[in-house]
Amino acid sequence: MPMRKRYLLTPGPTQVPSEVLLRMAQPLIHHRTPEFSQLFAEVQRGLQWLFQTTQDVLILAASGSGAMEAAITNTCSPGDRVIVVNGGKFGERWLKICAAFGVQTEEITVEWGQAVTVEAIAQALQRQPQAKAILMQASETSTTVLHPVQDIAALTRDSETLLIVDGITAVGATDIPMDRSGIDVLITGSQKALMLPPGLAFITLSPKAWQHTERAQLPRFYFDLQKERTEQAKHTTAYTPAISLISGLHEALQQLQAEGLEQVWARHTLLMTATHAAVRALDLRPLAATHPSPAATGVWLPPTVDGVRLLTYMRDRMGVDIAGGQDHLKGKIIRISHLGYAGPFDIITAISSLEMALSRFGVTLTLGSGVRAAEAVLLPRWPAVE
Amino acid sequence: MPMRKRYLLTPGPTQVPSEVLLRMAQPLIHHRTPEFSQLFAEVQRGLQWLFQTTQDVLILAASGSGAMEAAITNTCSPGDRVIVVNGGKFGERWLKICAAFGVQTEEITVEWGQAVTVEAIAQALQRQPQAKAILMQASETSTTVLHPVQDIAALTRDSETLLIVDGITAVGATDIPMDRSGIDVLITGSQKALMLPPGLAFITLSPKAWQHTERAQLPRFYFDLQKERTEQAKHTTAYTPAISLISGLHEALQQLQAEGLEQVWARHTLLMTATHAAVRALDLRPLAATHPSPAATGVWLPPTVDGVRLLTYMRDRMGVDIAGGQDHLKGKIIRISHLGYAGPFDIITAISSLEMALSRFGVTLTLGSGVRAAEAVLLPRWPAVE
Numbered sequence: 001m002p003m004r005k006r007y008l009l010t011p012g013p014t015q016v017p018s019e020v021l022l023r024m025a026q027p028l029i030h031h032r033t034p035e036f037s038q039l040f041a042e043v044q045r046g047l048q049w050l051f052q053t054t055q056d057v058l059i060l061a062a063s064g065s066g067a068m069e070a071a072i073t074n075t076c077s078p079g080d081r082v083i084v085v086n087g088g089k090f091g092e093r094w095l096k097i098c099a100a101f102g103v104q105t106e107e108i109t110v111e112w113g114q115a116v117t118v119e120a121i122a123q124a125l126q127r128q129p130q131a132k133a134i135l136m137q138a139s140e141t142s143t144t145v146l147h148p149v150q151d152i153a154a155l156t157r158d159s160e161t162l163l164i165v166d167g168i169t170a171v172g173a174t175d176i177p178m179d180r181s182g183i184d185v186l187i188t189g190s191q192k193a194l195m196l197p198p199g200l201a202f203i204t205l206s207p208k209a210w211q212h213t214e215r216a217q218l219p220r221f222y223f224d225l226q227k228e229r230t231e232q233a234k235h236t237t238a239y240t241p242a243i244s245l246i247s248g249l250h251e252a253l254q255q256l257q258a259e260g261l262e263q264v265w266a267r268h269t270l271l272m273t274a275t276h277a278a279v280r281a282l283d284l285r286p287l288a289a290t291h292p293s294p295a296a297t298g299v300w301l302p303p304t305v306d307g308v309r310l311l312t313y314m315r316d317r318m319g320v321d322i323a324g325g326q327d328h329l330k331g332k333i334i335r336i337s338h339l340g341y342a343g344p345f346d347i348i349t350a351i352s353s354l355e356m357a358l359s360r361f362g363v364t365l366t367l368g369s370g371v372r373a374a375e376a377v378l379l380p381r382w383p384a385v386e
Numbered sequence: 387m388p389m390r391k392r393y394l395l396t397p398g399p400t401q402v403p404s405e406v407l408l409r410m411a412q413p414l415i416h417h418r419t420p421e422f423s424q425l426f427a428e429v430q431r432g433l434q435w436l437f438q439t440t441q442d443v444l445i446l447a448a449s450g451s452g453a454m455e456a457a458i459t460n461t462c463s464p465g466d467r468v469i470v471v472n473g474g475k476f477g478e479r480w481l482k483i484c485a486a487f488g489v490q491t492e493e494i495t496v497e498w499g500q501a502v503t504v505e506a507i508a509q510a511l512q513r514q515p516q517a518k519a520i521l522m523q524a525s526e527t528s529t530t531v532l533h534p535v536q537d538i539a540a541l542t543r544d545s546e547t548l549l550i551v552d553g554i555t556a557v558g559a560t561d562i563p564m565d566r567s568g569i570d571v572l573i574t575g576s577q578k579a580l581m582l583p584p585g586l587a588f589i590t591l592s593p594k595a596w597q598h599t600e601r602a603q604l605p606r607f608y609f610d611l612q613k614e615r616t617e618q619a620k621h622t623t624a625y626t627p628a629i630s631l632i633s634g635l636h637e638a639l640q641q642l643q644a645e646g647l648e649q650v651w652a653r654h655t656l657l658m659t660a661t662h663a664a665v666r667a668l669d670l671r672p673l674a675a676t677h678p679s680p681a682a683t684g685v686w687l688p689p690t691v692d693g694v695r696l697l698t699y700m701r702d703r704m705g706v707d708i709a710g711g712q713d714h715l716k717g718k719i720i721r722i723s724h725l726g727y728a729g730p731f732d733i734i735t736a737i738s739s740l741e742m743a744l745s746r747f748g749v750t751l752t753l754g755s756g757v758r759a760a761e762a763v764l765l766p767r768w769p770a771v772e
Contacts, residue, residue, distance in 0.1 A: 348738045372755070
């Protein structure tokens with residue numbers, strides 16, 4: 001059995017720093033103790049820093065989809081109508097949650113790989129002036145597109161319509177200023193920019209959104225955010241928290257704070273830019289050419305290459321895990337992550353393995369040309385030689 | 387503080403697989419128990435497999451230098467004369483140990499970067515036919531040279547002279563067939579091909595070497611190998627063993643056995659070949675051009691580059707730890723490891739970081755050209771596409 005070192009380069013789960021893993025491996029403490037409450041209070045402050053908000057950021061033992069459900073069930077009532085931006089797998093998820101809870105939807109369909117336009121949102125708001133909310137992704141992970149959330153927030157911030165944003169692969173990867181933009185609900189998950197394993201979701205609501213929760217009639221129990229807000233104001237949770245993940249979160253937030261928020265965003269942007277340069281140097285096309293997400297880069301494969309087989313080969317033979325396409329893009333694209341605990345040599349590894357794998361799959365390319373282009377982007381960004 | 391992922395690419399300590407680290411993090415067991423004896427017996431069998439010997443491989447709580455001392459003090463007497471191959475820092479160490487214990491030395495000086503010739507050994511043996519032993523390295527880590535141990539063993543195996551081999555960066559990295567070659571003493575350390583932290587040394591003696599221990603008069607206590615042999619035959623040690631390292635050794639040996647001994651050697655050779663190709667593509671010269679070690683590759687730096695500053699920059703700014711030169715080579719060479727838990731993307735990372743660092747230090751080079759050459763070596767060695 002050949003030695004196979006593993007490289008996790010997918011947009012979730014992402015790599016977890018060993019300091020975080022070791023923190024989570026420490027003996028469990030009980031969650032109804034002063035020690036846990038102090039820990040919890042510290043991560044609450046860290047999350048407000050990360051979300052750029054003075055509002056409470058609630059911590060849920062759930063994956064991000066749970067927080068998406070909570071965003072709807074805590075703000076909407078049966079028969080309410082919402083506008084949904086559907087430009088990928090996670091846009092579709094909003095539609096499915098609405099359908100499950102009897103919320104009417106006005107769908108804005110966006111071609112996979114494109115960003116929604118502010119005009120399309122404005123037109124939908126004209127068609128549906130009573131829309132309870134706009135549901136969208138900041139970063140649509142399935143298409144590696146970044147939607148213009150801040151511009152859209154300008155349309156809703158002075159209206160009754162809520163802007164509910166899935167920032168699962170955006171918060172911590174790029175600037176999503178909750179308070180300053182006037183976003184009403186913002187969500188993320190632990191296994192993304194926060195450099196943690198999956199298992200935690202985070203959600204924060206604007207004062208306007210909290211007002212909506214007073215009137216929202218959709219059924220909810222586990223995801224009752226008012227109840228969570230009351231409990232979490234006391235630095236505890238309504239139901240048993242995922243204790244070790246919250247310990248890990250404490251360590252991860254400390255690492256992110258030591259790096260600095262702008263620096264964390266800049267790192268993601270740099271790695272995205274290097275990845276795009278490499279992809280183009282390999283004569284490949286990025287899926288999101290005009291509005292790329294700093295979380296991951298989708299890449300169209302040459303039509304001769306079966307992406308499923310390519311990824312299986314890279315994973316099982318090379319030890320490199322990158323993501324594929326979903327639904328109609330399955331087998332046609334790959335997605336290289338630069339999200340979370342990722343540095344320059346993760347990109348070099350991704351591109352080098354991709355070059356060699358494509359070559360093994362019969363694609364004519366110049367070995368090293370992708371890496372060369374990535375290095376050319378990275379080179380001037382290393383600190384000065386002293 | 388910028389995020390800085392760490393890449394340990396030095397020829398000791400080498401990277402340790404997380405499975406091994408986690409094994410060592412398990413609760414300690416006591417060393418005078420049946421459970422420990424069983425563990426010990428299993429690693430003893432694994433070490434015999436690794437050393438290619440039917441002799442006992444003794445485990446010492448020491449670094450490799452301790453085993454070097456043990457090799458001398460257990461076979462030599464005051465005033466004995468030995469032949470020492472001095473072609474680097476570790477050849478010098480033999481001389482220093484001999485001096486400390488009053489052993490006379492016939493030194494064969496070899497230019498750093500060159501291998502000793504069999505003829506030079508034969509001539510030394512003619513000058514000193516009563517030589518008690520030849521002391522040499524298999525892989526001289528300081529110069530990244532591989533000496534022709536097997537050919538030299540052919541000179542000593544039918545004589546009274548012992549061949550004592552420091553295999554610290556050779557055992558597990560290349561074929562050093564103890565029994566088949568007729569090597570008399572063979573040594574390694576834990577933090578090399580064995581993929582462990584430092585702290586253990588291993589030594590095995592031929593029947594001829596054991597006979598010499600009967601007559602050896604040099605003072606010894608902690609490194610009394612006869613005493614260790616007696617105890618270790620009972621699956622325990624004379625003094626307190628480094629328990630957690632031995633647990634880790636159990637896991638590491640299982641991983642190496644799953645990979646297969648020939649495959650482990652082939653991996654080291656492949657990574658060495660890729661590294662040399664990259665170095666030459668960057669218009670640099672390997673230090674050991676004719677007899678390169680599969681443990682590490684020494685590289686002459688351009689005279690304009692201060693190697694100490696370069697390595698500091700790579701370590702502190704890029705997070706990449708490669709080794710420098712020692713003594714008169716300090717600042718003039720670097721050494722890239724491919725030893726132990728190393729795979730293709732460790733080499734890619736080493737070469738990519740070196741390309742960018744050299745460029746930042748003003749060296750004119752084509753970015754990506756080293757990586758390209760490494761990829762060209764690696765490419766045909768990936769498994770077939772099914």
